[in-house]
Amino acid sequence: MHELLSKLESSESLHSMSIEQLEQLGSEIRDVLCNLLATRTAHFASNLGVVELCLALHSVFDFRRDRLIWDTGHQIYPHKLITGRYNDFQSIRMKGGLMGYPNPSESEYDLFMTGHAGCSVSTALGLKSGDDLQNEGSRKSIAVIGDGAFPSGIVFEAMNNAGELNSDLIVILNDNKMSICPRVGAVANYLDRLRTNPFYTGLKSEVVKVLNKLPLFGDPAEKLLAQIKEGVKAGMVGGMLFEEFGFRYIGPIDGHDIHLMRKYLEMVKNQKGPTLLHVVTEKGRGYKPAERDPVYFHTPPAFEDEDGSPKVRSTLEKPAFTNFARDAILSQMHKNEKVTVMTAAMCQGNKLEPVRDAFADRFFDVGICESHAVAFAAGQAKTGLRPIVAIYSTFMQRSYDQIFQEVSLQNLPVCMMMDRAGLTGPDGPTHHGVFDIGYMRVFPNIVMMAPGDATEVEPMLEFALQHNGPTSIRYPKSSALTFERPCQPIELGKSETIRWATDGAIIACGAMLQQALAAADLLKQEGIEVAVINARFIKPLDTEMLAQVFEECRFVVTVEEGALMGGFGSAVLETACQHGWDTRSLRTLGLPDRFIEHGERNDLLADLGLDAAGIAVACRTLSARYSDASHAGV
Structure with missing residues (x-):
């Protein structure tokens, strides 16, 4: 079925392929991607959009030696398919299989595990600098970065440095008018002007006509023409943003025309100094539903294609914590006109579209700029507003310094709602939100909460918005269950006792309450009666309990x-030591001091001893070890 792709052992074979063969290879890659979505959720539209760009890059450069960094590596699938991983591709995002992001342990072609946006220009510049210092200057260094990630502050820090170093760095700006949602901000507007300026469009078409008549490799006339083109553009339009940073700007060009891209890549290959090649692509290219709705098809649920129309496979999953968080935010915005919401290009991921649509004047999508989002929220809080910052746990850590300086130090009432706190399943170690307890708990003034079930999300948010100081609420990427019990109000630093017994006690942090209750049921069948406590607050702890x-x-x-080191269990142990309580019978369960690979959340919890069975094993062991006599100190 995949005549070329199935025989491709490495991307070096692309160097000798004709344009027709490369285009056929692109069609085969798209077929593989569509077949994958019939089995599981995966990044889809972004990968469809870079097929030709990927093939052109690998047909011009030799990335066994040259350097290639894919920013926000969820568009890595075509790259994996042509670098020897076709036979293993159906295992992608499955436990023990290929990672859905670049992974150096899989292939020499993957240099960094990139799951966060904006760092590609910095790392590519570092690679080029390192090669130059070690007399490996002939190696090319390329960063591929999307227009959604481009406004990240670190990108401009890197460009500023690259202009100063004047290194032979190549940055390919993949402009598809999208982040996950349509990208926002002044840089987005600037790129729109570059793309749609009729003078550029006309000039580009004339240049293409001439370029197509020139030899492919390094013809002096081609370089002269490029220089003339750049000079005319600069003279007609004025100082270019990129050129002010010391980059030679080339483009925009059609990112789906392999022949054209190969010519331009050959042109920039030996260019001296930093160069930015502006490539225009279409997210979802080649699959009409994804072209029409690239937001939905960023990571769609598994579907079957019926005559060109996707039919989503049925699912019986309960609503996720994300849904309840969104509804709680919407409710609070209706109640209080001082409540605002900001996110960092994650409107769709946090399911905040209804909030954005209902309260456009109080909703702020700042783009992939998490540090700015938190500092921006601090400014709003200083004026008397009550901002909510809704960002994934693993991305919130990018704003660590602002949480410290602008929020905690100032003791401002900013509420940080952290989705995906915990194991994110197939997304793997770049996305597991397992460090937020440790990185936030150290700061004075912050109140930290974690809902045990769906019913606690809204009252926790209401408490946070009434609290006169910074707060955080963490919740996982999982279905949110509801446990029937008398409703107890949210009080600062107070836990909730679900069951009481004295054979032992399980103190559950957040959504682990479900596993704790199930473990208690297992133990009860064996005659071991344990208390189950819903901690609710990570900071301050319920010292009376x-x-x-x-x-x-x-x-x-x-x-x-979450990570044990610096986590909730550590906080309990610290408190016990301060009060002189006997900690010999204390056992803390959480994530060990290593990065956790990708896999389904329930499978990972089981592997880590954090499912009901694993918790029961820990309790059973302690019950046998600490008899009544040892507990009494005899």
């Missing part, structure tokens, strides 16, 4: 979906 469980229960087990 802790004093009781350490005094009355034979053992104490804390359970968290």
Whole structure:
């Protein structure tokens, strides 16, 4: 079925392929991508959009030696397919299979594990600098970055440095008018003007006509023509943004025309100094539904294609925590006109479209600029507003300094709602939100919460918006269950006792309450009666509750979906030591000091001993170890 792709052992074979063969290869890649979506959710539209760009790059450069960094590496699939991973491709995003992002342990062609946006220009510049210093200057260094990621602050820091170093760096700006959602901001508007300026369009078509008549490799006339083109553009339009940073700007060109892109890549290949090649692509290219709705098809659910129309496979999943968080935000905005919301290009991921549509004047999508989002929120809070910053846990850490300086130090009422806190399943280690407890808990003034079930999301947010200081609410990428019980109000630093018994106690942090209750049911069948505590607050802790469980229960087990080091269990242990409680019967369960690979969340929890069975094992071991006599100190 895949005549060329199935026989492709490495991308070097692309160097000898004709344009027709490369185009056929592109069609085969798209077929593989569509077949993948019939089995599982995966990044889709972004990969369809870079097929020709990927083929052109690999047909001009030799990335066994040259350097290639894909920014925000969710568009890595075509690259993987042509670099020896076709036979393993159906395992992508499955436990033990290929990662959905670049992974150096898989291939020499993957240099960095890139799951966050904006760092490609910096790392590519570092690679070029390192090669130059070690007399490897003939190696080319290329960063491919999307227009959605381009406004990230670190990009401009890198460009500023690149202009100063004057290194032979190539930046390919993949402009598809999208981040996950349509990108926003002044840079986006600037790129729109570059793309649609009729003078550029006319000039480009004339240049293409001439270029097509010139030899492919390094003809002096081609270089002269490029220089003339750039000089005319600069004279007619004025100083270019990129040229002010010291980059030679070339483009925009059609990113789906392999022949044209090869010519331009050959042109920039030996260009001296930093160069930016502006490539225009279409997200979702080659699959009409994805072209029409690239937002939905960024990571769509598994679907079957019926005569060109996608039919989503049925799912019985309960609503996720994300849905309840969105509804809680919407409710609070209706109640309080001082509440604002900001996100960093994650409107769709956080399901905030209804909030954006209903309260456009109080909704701010700042683009992939998390540091700015938090500092911006601090400014709003200083004026008396009540800003909510809705960003994934793993991306919130990019604003670490602003959480410290602009929010915590100033003791401002900014509420940080962190989706994807915990294991994010197939997205893997770049996206697992497992460090937020540790990186936030160290700052004074912050109140940290985690809902145990769906019913607690809105009251926690309401509490946060009434609290006169910074707050955070973490919740996982999972279905949100509801546990029937008498409703207890949210009070600062107060936990909720779901069950009480003295054989032992399980203190659950956030959504681990579900696993804790299931573990308690298993233990009860064996005659071991344990208390189950819903911690609710990570900071401050409920010291009254802790004093009781350490005094009355034979053992104490804390359970968290986060890194143990500096996490919730560590906070409990620190508190116990400060109060002089006996910690010999304490066991903390959470993520070990290593990065966790990708896989389904439930499978990963089981592997880590954080499912009901694993928690029960820990409790069973402690129950056997600490008899009534040992608990009494005999």
